[in-house]
Amino acid sequence: MSERVQITVAESAGFCPGVKNAIDKVLELAKSRQRTIYTLGPLIHNKQVIETLKEKNIRAVGSLEEVKDRGAILVIRAHGVPPEEEARIRALGLEVVDATCPLVKHVQKNIQAYAERGYSTIIVGDKDHAEVVGLMGYTEGRGYVVDGPEEVKKLPRLGKANIVAQTTQEGEVFLAAAEAARAVAGELAVSNTICNPTRQRQKETVEFSKDSDLVIVVGGKNSANTARLFQICERLARRAVHIEKEDELGPELFKGARKVFITAGASTPSWMIERVLEKARELAGEAEGHALEKLAFLWKLAVTGSLYTALAAAALTYVCMRLEGSPVSGRFLLMAGLFAFSLHMANRAVEKGTAAPDRARRLLFVRYLRQSRLAALFCGALAVLLSAALGWKVFLAAAFFWAAGMLYPYKLPLGFERFGDFPASKDIVTALGWAFMCAYAPGLWRGGALSNSTHLAVFFAFLLVFTRSVLFGVSNAHSDMIVGKENFYKAAGPRFTYLTLFAIFALLAAVLLMLKDMGWRSGLASALLTGMLYYLGLILFFLFGRIPERINAETLIDTQFLLLAALAWRS
Template identity: 35%
Template sequence: MKISVAKNAGFCMGVQRAVEMALNASHRYPPPIYTFGPLIHNPQVLGLLAEKGISVLDGIPEKGSGTVLIRAHGVPPDTKARLEKAGFNVIDATCPRVIKVQAIIQKHAGEGYASIILGDRDHPEVAGLLGYAGDNGHVVGSIHELEALETFDKAIIVAQTTQNTLLFDSVKAWAQKNHPHYKVFETICGSTEQRQSETQRLAEGVDAMIVVGGRESGNTKRLVEIVRETGKPACHIETENDLDMEILKSAEHIGITAGASTPNWIIKRIYRIIESLPFEGDEGWKRRFLPFQRFALATNAYIAVGAGALCYACAVLQEVRNPFPYILISALYILSMHTLNNLTGLKEARYNNPDMAAFFEAHKVNMILLALVSGGTGLFVAASMGILPFVLLFIMTLLGLSYNLKLVPESIQNARFRSIRDIPGSKTVLISLAWGVVTALFPILAATGAITWATIPTVAWAVGTVFVRTAFFEILDMQGDQIVGKNTIPILLGKKPTLALLRLTLLFLFVIMFLSVVSGILPGLALGLLLCPIYLSVVISFHRRAYIRPGVWLEFLTESQFLLAGLITLIWSIGFRH
């Protein structure tokens, strides 16, 4: 069974911007925080906003306090003025593309034009646009209603930004034929057009479509109509609980699209669930391999093996003799720390990694035991090797455990950061450093009590590789992280700058490994390990081109870079080492 996901599925620019502004407002301004009407037509997101203290204001009271956010649809100008007059701090999150339509109407209304708006009369965006038309605004929903209007000396025609493009095309043709003096403006948002045409193309090439989005969302309902017009079955769902297996079970190729108010993490959840459902006649090796992958990723077993493999490569690069105890310690330390991290981050995982969250919630006690036993065993093995390995690992364990602890007491007021995790971007940096220390620095220090020239590029390579992997996962989790208020590097820098930073880091790793071999600091193995940054950049680029969607496979392939490093080292040790 194959799954294709529309590139334009999910939040459009305007909705993304409005959600970000609402979340920022909840951090910046004192409560109460309201949105004027539901921020988007998505009950799951509204539930999350309510959890963050952002509620919905349905009318304008005479006196009010707090902050009110105007949503992406916009409002009539007098509504904004009335909110301010009532005493609210008003934040305008009207989408810039809607503002453009408002400005066209306002300008022409001032010049005596009638405004004809093609749209849904009850839609808030249309109500807002009408407010700019003065007393000569008219809403039509069809050619029939258009024909029923009087003839104007001067008129403009605009469309609600999410209107059906085919209907607007027929309106333009009608105006050209009957009233060529009417001015027609192309106001349908590009993202709506792309979403609709991509949905049509996708539906034509698959056996069944899943359309994800709120039941009340107009643009989602339009996507369902478009799918049905192609003759393919459409399953309109808000969450995974609405999946209709009768429609899907016999499909060999399923398409997924989503409305403009559907967050990425819901699309990701649906993808992950469909990816792992048993389908008729689906007996391929990929399907049989999937339960193993899910288990290995959810339990952190795969990442622990990866840490061991990375440690093996780093130890051989630095010519550490008998690396096995360090491989074991690295695997146990990473298993323990990642498991503890997952246990304390279950709230975020609910959105970003539902597989893992469900697994941890179902086996909480076992996972706590796993973290304690693996951490304790690592310390025991280190102690059996001598005082220095034990002290090093003990300090690293304490640092790992202190990440979530409140280090600044509540009695100290106005402290910006109370724990290390509050520092923006700290998670990515600390995870990378911890991996670098345990897999690259610890083996040489514990074995010889000193470092060599080879340690510098080796640690840089281990830290850089883990940094890219961690920041890449954070890019995939951006929306979920924003909702729970996490300050990751992609949230801090933005998606594109973070991707540029990852590319630069991979290039840096490539150069530093190459130069270290040329200058004789590292053995020839480092040339073979250049394959790892190349492999990781191919995985990232395949994801960017939508060949691999966020799901079990993407996670598995990304984590596999460490095993690749271990495998290259093994081959080199057997065949090329002198």
């Protein structure tokens, strides 16, 4: 039997805090201001992300002259700009938003403070890089850019000098340059300004590269920090490649490789790293070895293809019907399943960077995005049609929630604001739609008029699905997906999000306890209370940062409903 390939992904891979902050800022502006947003140069060095931003009316320009629209907003990138350029931008009368990374600002201040005391500045970095161009502006005309110790030796004799690093500089290069600078400066201040996220990334890369047969560095070909990371890997690993996308990998790369390490630059989104990981597993044969891995692949197929979500919705409907005291009808389970499948699939089709494994995409849909839209339309329409047999009220409400869910990602005509412009709207729309299909529709069908038990089931379903949607948002943000304040997590921030989720848990648990004490379907209430422990565990798991890759996170979240249904069934 062939030896298994071990694939490790760097823990530090994914957007750095500076990039995350800049992207969040422009997305927030794009939502709230309805104006064209320009960034002076690409916001980050990653083609896939830039294309996504373009669709949201966020455009990169090469110079200020290209900004003709005086009503536009201009964003200063995470790299920062020289002070005189900032003054020029502000003089144009445009609205200016500064997204300079605080860690870059720290370097600017350091240079300025020393320059004001008469020091010359030596910057170890790439002279054409935007960050370095910006830093040079703070040197009061006494700045020198060097790419390493050899260039330091060519500098003129300096009196007092301050040596700093571009924030993404390689540690060893900076230290060697600082050593060489002692010979050219009368008095030398050494300011190691490599930022912490870069240090961690480099430390991890050095550790793993030494022990790897193949290192895959993911990131833009025009990204300086990715190129630097690649240089480190090339030096230390047996083989190293720098790719932008997963389709640049081929089977020949993996020949003889037993240990594979995947790392990425600061501007590479985690969803791209997940896709590279999937492809690497496929090419390395890791996914085809064990029966367990085959099972894992089928699992991913079900999650990516929204089948697991459909099952989760059917399971929740079962729980709601039990709460309502209805005889369980397969028709409702099917309707809810089709409804959830349709909306989940439609959402996947418009989002960028879905982490669907390559094989899954090939197997499920020849052209994943286009065909998944068709599947979503067909299943949703079928769910609405099935609801017609339950009376016109149910039909109209089902059609309304389905249309709202399908249209959610798009700008509506007639001057309506997008649904998505309201904070947490995505989570609320999702919870309302599911609560209707899983609890309200069966209640209407059963009683004609709504009973207290239906209200209880709607309340229960709404809060559980709201939690599900919020946790999906947390997982998406963790994967560096382009998400905005339509997600509760992005709108409220981590602290308030987890407080809310704990409050929902406490509320649901208290209601179930009360029902149990009152002797109202006490067996079912006890079973659901037990199931709520999984809910609590899930929130704690996410809170302590153990958020797995996206497909696994979705599995964990939707399993909640299957577990509740299984417990309800046994009660």
